[in-house]
Amino acid sequence: MAEIRVQHLRKAFGDFVAVQDSNFVVEDGEFFVMLGPSGCGKTTTLRMIAGLELPTGGQILLGGDDVTMLRARERDIAFVFQLFALYPHMNVRKNIGFPLLAQGMPSAEIRQRVEETAKLLRIDHLLNKSVSGLAGGDRQRVALGRAIVRRPKCFLMDEPLGTLDTEFRDLMVHELRELHNRIHATTVYVTHDQMEAMSMADKIAVMNHGVIEQFGTPREIYDRPATMFVADFIGSPPMNFLGFGGGLAKGAKEIIVQGAKVAVPEVREDIAPADMALGIRPEHIRFDDNSKLRGAIYGTEYLGTTQIVAVETADGIIKARVPAEIRLSTGDHVGLTLSSARLSLFEKGSGRAVRTAIHDAASERRAQHG
Amino acid sequence: MSLTTAHSVVAPSANSKRIAGAIIIAYALISIVPLLWIFATSFKTPPDSIAYPPKLLFQPSLEGYCNLFTTRTRQTPEYINSLGPATGFCDETTRKRNMVIAGPSNFLPRFVNSLIIAFGSTFCAVFLGTLSAYGFSRFKVPLADDLLFFILSTRMMPPIAVAIPIYLMYRELGLSDTALGMILLYTAVNVSLAVWLLKGFIDEIPREYEEAAMIDGYTRLQAFWRTVLPQATTGIAATAIFCLIFAWNEYAFAALLTSGTAQTAPPFIPTIIGEGGQDWPAVAAGTTIFLVPILVFTILLRKQLLRGITFGAVRK
Numbered sequence: 307m308a309e310i311r312v313q314h315l316r317k318a319f320g321d322f323v324a325v326q327d328s329n330f331v332v333e334d335g336e337f338f339v340m341l342g343p344s345g346c347g348k349t350t351t352l353r354m355i356a357g358l359e360l361p362t363g364g365q366i367l368l369g370g371d372d373v374t375m376l377r378a379r380e381r382d383i384a385f386v387f388q389l390f391a392l393y394p395h396m397n398v399r400k401n402i403g404f405p406l407l408a409q410g411m412p413s414a415e416i417r418q419r420v421e422e423t424a425k426l427l428r429i430d431h432l433l434n435k436s437v438s439g440l441a442g443g444d445r446q447r448v449a450l451g452r453a454i455v456r457r458p459k460c461f462l463m464d465e466p467l468g469t470l471d472t473e474f475r476d477l478m479v480h481e482l483r484e485l486h487n488r489i490h491a492t493t494v495y496v497t498h499d500q501m502e503a504m505s506m507a508d509k510i511a512v513m514n515h516g517v518i519e520q521f522g523t524p525r526e527i528y529d530r531p532a533t534m535f536v537a538d539f540i541g542s543p544p545m546n547f548l549g550f551g552g553g554l555a556k557g558a559k560e561i562i563v564q565g566a567k568v569a570v571p572e573v574r575e576d577i578a579p580a581d582m583a584l585g586i587r588p589e590h591i592r593f594d595d596n597s598k599l600r601g602a603i604y605g606t607e608y609l610g611t612t613q614i615v616a617v618e619t620a621d622g623i624i625k626a627r628v629p630a631e632i633r634l635s636t637g638d639h640v641g642l643t644l645s646s647a648r649l650s651l652f653e654k655g656s657g658r659a660v661r662t663a664i665h666d667a668a669s670e671r672r673a674q675h676g
Numbered sequence: 677m678s679l680t681t682a683h684s685v686v687a688p689s690a691n692s693k694r695i696a697g698a699i700i701i702a703y704a705l706i707s708i709v710p711l712l713w714i715f716a717t718s719f720k721t722p723p724d725s726i727a728y729p730p731k732l733l734f735q736p737s738l739e740g741y742c743n744l745f746t747t748r749t750r751q752t753p754e755y756i757n758s759l760g761p762a763t764g765f766c767d768e769t770t771r772k773r774n775m776v777i778a779g780p781s782n783f784l785p786r787f788v789n790s791l792i793i794a795f796g797s798t799f800c801a802v803f804l805g806t807l808s809a810y811g812f813s814r815f816k817v818p819l820a821d822d823l824l825f826f827i828l829s830t831r832m833m834p835p836i837a838v839a840i841p842i843y844l845m846y847r848e849l850g851l852s853d854t855a856l857g858m859i860l861l862y863t864a865v866n867v868s869l870a871v872w873l874l875k876g877f878i879d880e881i882p883r884e885y886e887e888a889a890m891i892d893g894y895t896r897l898q899a900f901w902r903t904v905l906p907q908a909t910t911g912i913a914a915t916a917i918f919c920l921i922f923a924w925n926e927y928a929f930a931a932l933l934t935s936g937t938a939q940t941a942p943p944f945i946p947t948i949i950g951e952g953g954q955d956w957p958a959v960a961a962g963t964t965i966f967l968v969p970i971l972v973f974t975i976l977l978r979k980q981l982l983r984g985i986t987f988g989a990v991r992k
Contacts, residue, residue, distance in 0.1 A: 358887050378890045385891045391884035395906040408893030452892070 308369025308459040308492060309334045310355060315364035317350050317516075324350040326516045328364070332460075332509070335490040337483070339503040342513035343539070348496045349464055351513075355494060356462050357381050369459055379408075384453035386463040390445050392437040392452075398424075399433040402451040409456075423455040426485075443474040450485070460492040467502060479505055500540050504528070512536045530664050531650060534657040537585050543614060545585045545650070546624035553579040554651070554660060561651075564620045566598035569646035571663035577653065582660075585650035588614065591626035597641030603634050617642065711967070718960035725956040740957025742766035744783050744948065744965075748775040783962060786944040791969065792855050793940055794923040797862035801919045802912060804863070805870025806878075810900060812871070813878040814886075824875075827868045835865050836928045846933055853938045858930065862923040869922075870915050877911025878904065913980035917973065924970055941966050 310332040317325040325347040332338040340348040353359040355366055357378035366374045373381050384405070392401050399420055406416045424430040427447045432440065437448060446466060453461055466482075467475045483506045486493060497503055503510050504524045511521045512535070520532040531537035537545035550563045554577040560569055563584055570584070589612075601617035601624070608630060615626045615634060619642075626642070634640075651660040688696070717725050719736040748770050756776065762768035770777050812820055842861065843852075851857030881904055889899035905912075931943040945962040948955055 356887075356891060358891070378887070379893045379895065381891075383891060385888065387884045387888060389882060389884055391882065391888040393885060393903055393906075404889070405892035408889075408898075452888075456892070 309367075310338075310460060310492060310494065311365075311367040311370075312351070312355070313365040313367070315351065315354060315366065316362050317347070317354060317359065318362045323516050325354070325361075328518055330511055330518065330521050332492055332494060334492055336508045337486050337493045337495065337506055339495045339497060339507035339510045340513055341497060341500060341503040341510050341539075344498055346513040347516040348498075348513045352462050352464055352494060352496045356383055356385050358385075382456075382459045384456060384458040384461050386449050386453050386461065386466045388465040388468050390449040390466075392445060392448055394436075394438055396437070397433070398429065398435050398437055398440070398448050398451075401437055401448055402433075402455050405452060405456045419455055420451075423451045426454070426488075427451050441474075442470045443478060446470065446474075446478055447481075450482075454485075454489065454491070458491075460494065463493065463495045465497050466495075467499075468497070475502075482506060500542070504540075512539060514539075529648070530659070531585070532659050534583065534585070534652045534654075534659075537650060537652070537659075541587060543588050543625045543627075545587055546591075547583040547585055547652070548619070548621050548624065549654065550582050550584060551579070552582070553577050554582070564599060566600075568599065568644055568649070570649050570651060571647060573651070574661040574663070574665065577660060581654040583652045583654050585652055585659075586624070586644050587648065588625045588627040590645035590648045591624070591628070592643050592645075593626075593628065593632065593640045594643040595641045597643045599642045599644075600639060601642060603636050603638045603640060605636060606634055714960045714963050717956055718964045720957050720960075722955060722957055725960070726954070737769070737957075738765065739769050740955075740961040742769055743955050743958035744961040745781055746770070746777045747779055747781050749778045750775050781948075782939075782944060783941070783948075786939050786941045787965065789855060789934075789938055790924065790941040790966075793858040793862065793938070794920055794969075796855070796859040797866060797923045798916055798919040800859060800863040801866035801870045802874075802916050804867050805874050805915060806905075806908070806912060808867075808871045809874035809878050810904065812875050814883065824872070827871050830868045831865075839929065839932055842929070843932055853934050853936050855938045858934060858938060858940070861929060861933070862919075862926065866919040866922055870919060873915045873918070874908070874911055877908050877915075881907050909980050913977040917977060920973060921970060 312328055312330050315325055315328040316323070328347075328351055330338075340351060342348045350359060354361045355368075357373070357376055357380075361374060364374070365372060368381060368383070393404065396404065402423055403416045403420045406419060411419075420433070421430060424433055427450060429444060429447045429451065432444060432448075437445065440448065449466065453463075467478050470478060479502055486506075495502075495506065507524055509522065510524055510527050512519045512527060514535050520527055520536045522530075522532075527536060528540055531540065531545065534547065537547075548563050550561055552562075554561070554573045554575075556573060556576050558570075558573040560567055561582075561584065562568070568584065599619070601619035604616040604618040604623055606616070607614040611630055612627050613630050613632070615628055616623050617626060617640060624642075648664070650664070651662060652658065653660065716734075718740045719738070720731070720734055721737045721739050724731050724734045724737075725740075742765070746766060751774065753774060756771050756774065759771075759776070762771055767777060811817060812824060817823065846852045846857055849857075851860070885903040885907070886896065886899040889903045890896060894902065925942065926940075927942040930940045934940060934943065941962070945959060945966065948958050948962060
């Protein structure tokens, strides 16, 4: 197993820049997820790490060695494809053993390794079956088997659960994470599904238009989104934005939104007057008739334990996640209070998050954990 | 699944299936009549073969096959009587017609020429076609679309339109009446068809297979050999059959460019007619035997043609 270090990685296809100046480090044994909408450059980045695509610029270090221009077969990595890429003319055993055959391993040893791997993935009863008859989850396990049988330096996975049915997907998310906990393989996992990313990742990089918008733990990315794109992309429903104007001074603890004073985490930088946005997660909104921030109920979505309530305010619709017991009907006027300590502030123009007290808390916590 | 899915909107009704079946059977019968007629004629005696009205029931005879494989000379009955007893069925039949067997005919060597030239050119066309199709399918080839159009354009005129230049070139190069010349010619004609057909098949095979193999430690050539080729067998088999049928049946170039040692069966079979009257049973026998290799080849590859081995292993 090895660490992956990506430095100033860039890839252009003609005039189109797929990846620009990517930098990140995946530490040894870490489960790293690249998350973003389709076309954001995450798969291209993964393919460059794999050696299936050569970068236009930058460097890729695998366990300290520069592999930027090496062929895929010289990198000692394993790749799990979205469509599994199981060879239809081989049975399960041959599919899993295929990478070992390339190394010229004696057949007795291949047999043993394949059987160990199959046992680990609980597919040992399928070894002599044809891959075309397998169910989606089992195909996925065979594809994983082919990846882990070789004990490579790292695993790269390109939306491996993308084609599975929902029930299999939840099961495989759990299995993948459990497998990772057992073998501690450095893993780079590409997905557009935030639930997969949040539930499996040690670290997430959120990408958009070829740029890494934020790199951090799932908690950092959810609680302290670095840009409005990240705030909007992560969370279901996503973060609400309420616009407000004027600048911010270092030390400010309050802003005025739609004529109502809202307490916010203490601002740590001076911002010149510009269009700003207040970011609020749906679960950080409560109904309070005394609040000056008001709106009318637009609709509700009942989810059992909670409900998502859409409230029409002067600045558009915002969504609140509130307990399911609250009875509301469309058209009711409600006041909204916001959990001040959890709010984010953004510059609308650049989309960048303003430094506030929530960021100090993070650095303090990081300092404590070393 | 039961065929009586009465509620299905897309499944054909029993009636339309019956009509479709009847049309197919009628078409098959019409197509097979000439073949059956040739097959039957090959077992008739020369008088039966030209009898009017045509004989549907007759005493089968192998005379046509005897005449196909031998050359015969007419002799006086006295000379024939002076010979010893007949040495076999063919000898006996020939003598009844006041002739003796002079030696083997050229049919067998011509047939062997056909086999060598048709299978040789099919192999070359499919081999070159597979590699080119793979290249066009997987790599950025400069001007790929123009090249593909150029390759296709070689088929836009009837090949025989270039017969005279080819005849002259072959004479200069010493390729006239050689098996090599015919293999090169048929390969050149077939390779465009092979590239286009195979490109379609290879485009259908996801790149992930080769990429997976290359990551798993194989070179591109090994990946091609172990993952692409096994999945392209269906396409390769279909292409091979098309190429073989063309090369096997080709008449015009064969008649023009071969006359002796490299002559193939198609220009040879009609020459049988001229030898000692219109010997229709021998012509029919030659045609019947000529059909066999294509028939066998198609039956052998039938499985590959019908089997969609990729189906189900990749979800689309």
